[in-house]
Amino acid sequence: METVNKLIVNSEKGNLLNELIKSLNDCESFYFSVAFVNFSGLQLLLDTFKDLEGKGIKGKILTSTYLNFTDPKALKRIKGFENIDLKVFITDKEIGFHTKVYIFENKDHYKVIIGSSNITQSALKSNVEWNVEIISKQEDLFLKDVLNEYNKLWECSNYVDASFLIQYESFIDELKKLETTKKLTFEHTKTINPNQMQHRAIENLERLRNHGEKKGLVIAATGTGKTYMSAFDVINYKPNRILFIVHREEILKKAKETFEKLMNGEKVVTGLFTGNKKEKDADYLFSTIQTISRYYKEFDVDYFDYIIIDEAHHAASPSYQKVLNHFTPRFTLGMTATPERSDGHSIFDYFDNNVALEVRLHEALEEELVIPFHYFGVTDIEGIDLSDVNIDDIAEITKRLKVNERTDFIIEKINFYGHDGGKRKCLAFCASIDHAKYMTEEFNKRGYNTFYLTGEDSIERRDFYIRKLEDDEDDLEIIFTVDIFNEGVDIPSVNTVLMLRPTNSPIIFIQQLGRGLRKHDGKTFLTVLDFIGNHSKTFLIAIALNGCRYYDKDSLKVSVATGFANIPGCTHIHLDKISQERILAQIDLENFNSMKYLKEEYFEFKKMNQGKTPYLLLDYLKYDGSPDPIKFIEKENTYLHFVAKVEKDKGLQNLLSDANFEGALKELSNKLPIKRIHEFVILKYLVDHDEISYEKARNEILKYVKKVDEDTVRHAFECLNHNYYDSQQKKGKLKLVVYSSGGSLYKSEEFASMVANDGFKAYIIDIINYGIIRYEKEFQEDYYGVPHFKLYEQYQMIDAALLSNYRKIHSAFRGSGLLSHEGEYFLFVDLHKEEGIKETIRYKDKFIDERYFQWQTPNSTSQNTDRGKNIIFNKDRGINLHLFVRKYKEIDGKSEPYIYIGKGNSVKFYGEKPITVILELENEVPSSIYTEFIQII
Structure with missing residues (x-):
């Protein structure tokens, strides 16, 4: 075997984590040496290490105390695997430790990955990292040098034993306390600028105002910075007086502090208007709705230039309406995580249907407005059979889930996967009140400190136990609950979510997942454990995780089979083999277009x-x-x-x-x-x-x-x-x-x-x-020109007529793979042709790679015709070739839309009637879309 080199970077096309998992699954033994290991990265490898342990595949992991970055929790967890030997290189001021090498021994060769990545979630999935993969035989000089150096380091390093772990953990704890005090002095010098979401919102709000609108609504997930966004917009708009209205007083004080932090240097006076404080002369007044709804008549109707309503889904209630109907500000801004009103209606009308921005979970992850999550879909124990029960029969579901063996299994898994940070702060979602009570009792019997909360509990009781959960010094570590924490409750430090009930709604699934995604000091990721039974709606998990409202059977299957590769950043989704096969089988059987x-x-x-x-x-x-x-x-x-x-x-x-x-x-x-x-x-x-x-x-x-x-x-x-x-x-x-x-x-x-x-x-x-x-x-607000096409958006043939300002009957734009209007040529391609089409008229249209596409003209087109020349010499003749592709003509009896791939230019051609053309695409097709086109499940 010849030496083969490959560059591995973290991108849409792949990442080091995928390469490590694949290499581990194929190897006979492995040897790692990395400067440091964090639990955020190790957790992503736990399932693979467990599988290797079961197969008897042995390995060695060498890490160091360099810069004190290695996580004691990660070392403890590695020590739990019987098949892995663990050593630590103790560094001092004179000697650093920078190695990042992953060695895999196979039957007839070795694979070596050397580069920049340590074992952290960012290094394995999202950081800018360069790693080179080299495959070579055992007798190669390079490999001999690598193994010799590894063995030298291994010999001069220390085994990790209980004594070392106690000393190291104590040292790291003391170090963290010191770093916390240092950070406090630095905060005041930090400049805060709008993030991408905030910048877009401010731009859109300004455009609405410039064209005469007086209201706007911003919809963004909890923790994405809506309060900061409103403060930035106030700085931009420069009103003389604002009124900031909230539903709860604790939010009010935080909002006031945020404005004061960003208004540093501005000559404005901020004040509170609450039950205890009436600082009504302040320029920027922060009030609870309870107080302003009692005293609003003390202010002239035009007293405030700008009113901001936090948690705007409450705006339809009588108390809010009294206030809003009294005042006539120049502009009113509503902010909410969900436009759902308490009476079940939407609030769009109350803000003149002007949605300045909407950022839902998938976008929030992409723009790093929330923390990433590590989702593990675990097949439930065999004793739980939900195959013959109606998923809405809560009493029967509860009865079948109340099994001691299942409780032990859940505990085994939460201990196996662990969590970010010191104390576990977990929300566990149950099927019913009875189920929540049962889980609390069983966990407490086993030595865990847990409690359950339901809709029957008062707000004061809920707040009391939420504070206990968030308190690092309190022993409470799990709250079992039924629906009440789905949305609207903010517990920033939650680091674990357990889904203990069958998923019967993508909406509820996303709401429950979202409870742990808020950013919080020291929190780097959320652990989500979903215990997946054999009920008939398991495939709804795939719909929820997919992140796309617009899906079909094929796109869902590709997402499941590729581990939801389209999920951005450090977020990681792992379905065990049984769950994956079960979901794929259900998707195959389901007709998403049936009545x-x-x-x-x-x-x-x-x-x-x-x-x-x-x-x-x-x-x-x-x-x-x-x-x-x-x-x-x-x-x-x-x-x-x-x-x-x-x-x-x-x-x-x-x-x-x-x-x-x-x-x-x-x-x-x-x-x-x-x-x-x-x-x-x-x-x-x-x-x-x-x-x-x-x-x-x-x-x-x-x-x-x-x-x-x-x-x-x-x-x-x-x-x-x-x-x-x-x-x-x-x-x-x-x-x-x-x-x-x-x-x-x-x-x-x-x-x-x-x-x-x-x-x-x-x-x-x-x-x-x-x-x-x-x-x-x-x-969004972008300009796409004429024709008005957005890359990777869905279109039908007739849309090309509308969007290119075609001035003949638009329904004529159909039925052919090539349509044109003036200098615009529209190429519509089905990658998989219908069965029964004779081979002589099958077109050989296909992606060569992400940058090149092979397309065949209609059968009647020859090179010496005007149309033929326009295609093969398109760039010289000023002709734009627009490529639209769909994988299948129809799925489940419904016609599929085309995806706009962008413009392409002919760089090679041959043949007659049809002409085979190689198009160089102006935009490289994103990996997630490319994979969906070429993957057959």
Whole structure:
């Protein structure tokens, strides 16, 4: 075997952790030497080390005391493996220890990885690291040198025994105490700048204000810095007086401190307005809602320029409404982790449906606004059989989960995986109150200090036990609970989450996971243990972890099989083999487009909506992990038709019997999800106005996007006027506007009558607002030019006509793999052709790699035609080749969308009718998308 070298870096394409796990699973023995080992990195290798122990594969790990970075907890954990010998190189001031080498002995060769990475979660998964992998024979001089040096270091190092661990752990504890006192003196000199999320929010809020809007809403996960964002926006806006309203007094003081920290040097006076303090002359007043709702009449209506409402999901309550209806500030900002109101409705209307920013869990992880999590999906013990029980039968689920053997198994696993930091601070989610009581009693019998909290407990009781859990000096380490900590409760120091009940909702799963993701001093990751049974809805875990609302059967299977490689940063997801196989099998059997599945998904969401029928599309924006209502629309043409059918709702059916109303719903629903915001912004304005001019339309659109093309606005007017509908499209859809010869758009008589009727208007506005808010979420405020395509977004063929300002019948843009408009060529590719197509007409379209794509023209295209020359010499001829790819034409009977891969340029070509063209892509395809295209499960 020849020596082979490979560079390993942490990127979308892979990371050192994956390489180490693969190499460990293939080797006959292993030898590591690293400067330091942290528990954050070791935890990611525990399952692999356990498997090797079971197979009798032995190894040696050598680390050091260099810079005191090695974690005593990690050393203890390594010592627990019978197959691993552990030594520590004791460093002093003269001698450092920098080695980072991983050696794997195989039957006929060795693999050596040498580079920059120690064993920490960041070094293994996300840091900028360079490691070189070298494979060579035992007789190679290089390998002999490596093994000799390793053996020398091993011989002059110390075995880790109980005495060493006691001394080292004590030393590290003392060192941490010293470092804590040092940090306190440094905080005051630290400059704080907006993070990426805060910067985008401030920019969007400023644009809303510049175009006349007076309200805005920011939706971001707990712990992502919403209070800092509001302070940065205040600094940017420079109001004379602000009112900051919160629901709880302890949050109020923290908010005031945050503003004071960022306002350093600003000549403003801050003050509290609470039950005990009435500093009403302050420029920036921080008040509880309980106090301001009693004393708001003491202030003039225009006294405050800017009002900020924290936990804005409370804004609809009577106390908030009294205050908000009294004041007339220049701007009002709402901030919330979830737009769910306590009465089950959404709060978008209270902020004029102006969502300045929405950051959900996946984005928060990507932008490092929350800490990473290490998720371990563990197959439950054999004695727990949930295969024949309805997942909603809580009493029966509880009965089957109350097994002593299972309690012992859970304890075994929490001890095996461990946790970040010193004291375990754990929330454990149970199936019922009875289950929570049982778990508490059984854990306490086994020597653990635990407690249970439920909805029956008072807020004071809950707060008392939360404080005990957070107190490092208190013995309480686990709170068993039922639902009450799903959302809205902030316990920053939680370092472990146990999921002890079957997952029956991606929404609840994400809420429970989110309870431990807040950043906290000294906390580097969250440990999540999910005990996965054999119930029929296990695959919902995959939907929740996938991080994408828009999924199909194939994309889910690829995510599960690749360990959810699309999850960003140091987050790690590991499903054991049985759980993975069980989930893949369930996904295979499930039809995500069947009415049976859609009804189950709908009614599960209805339960989350406090049992109230979710009549509005906006209801689905309230929760991270909600189903995509577009699937319901595609099933029955409009969302209300779907609801009327599954609910057997006579009142809704009567409403839908109005032909104009039904036509308006179909006209709007057919455009969802919108790929260009212009039309819906125009319609939103026309709901409350009789006409809109071109200039007014342009100004309204600029509230949402950074730039507007003049021709695109005119094209939007023409599209709304049905200029490019064919005769079939015009049937059954209401014409909402009339395009006058003077250039303005007017409401049609039918549309005017619809929005004059409150019963119809609410549903029409809902579709429009849903379309706009979803567009903002997916496309943000960016300008994409003409054609208006965003990389890696989903499109249908007909979308290319709309988004390139095509001025003929748009439905003609279908049925061919190559469509064109002026200098824009659109290449639509199915990677896997339909069965039954003759080999002679199968196209050999495929990814060569992330940068090159092989495409074949239609069979009739030859090199000497104008079209052929435009393709093979596209760059010289000023032709843009836009590539759209989908893996399968349809899945489960539903047509699949194409993914926009971007523009490509012809760099090689051969053959006639068809021409085979090699395209160099202008943008390298991200690894997660590339893997999904090429992976066959």
